[in-house]
Amino acid sequence: MARKPRGPVEPAWQQPRNLVQRKCRLCEWEGEQVELPGADPDCPWCHGPTEALQVLPLPGGIIVSGVPHAKNPFAAALGRLGAKKGGVARARALSAKRRSEIARKAARARWAKRRRKR
Numbered sequence: 001m002a003r004k005p006r007g008p009v010e011p012a013w014q015q016p017r018n019l020v021q022r023k024c025r026l027c028e029w030e031g032e033q034v035e036l037p038g039a040d041p042d043c044p045w046c047h048g049p050t051e052a053l054q055v056l057p058l059p060g061g062i063i064v065s066g067v068p069h070a071k072n073p074f075a076a077a078l079g080r081l082g083a084k085k086g087g088v089a090r091a092r093a094l095s096a097k098r099r100s101e102i103a104r105k106a107a108r109a110r111w112a113k114r115r116r117k118r
Contacts, residue, residue: 022050032056 018037023030026048035041043050091099 019056021053021056024052025049026053 017034019032019034021030021032022041024043024046027043027046029043029045030052031044032055041050042048072099094102
């Protein structure tokens, strides 16, 4: 039976990651992967063992320690850029009357939620 580690353990998505250049020992595959320190992934082509050629700094000073493992940090950044522009464009397209209706509905929802808590 495996022992549980003592003390606080960071979730996997909060642990720092490295950009590692890897090469397959069996086929000609070579590539870069973002991975946790100490990870030893298999080759995506032949599923054979790989060796780390070098640990590279992440491009542009991007820190992916706060991004969940399943998310691509570059895609997340692009999504935020689009979201910034989308809200402004939507507000510009709405009439003053419609914006007022939306704000009124949101305020009612907030007040209703507050009443339910009591």
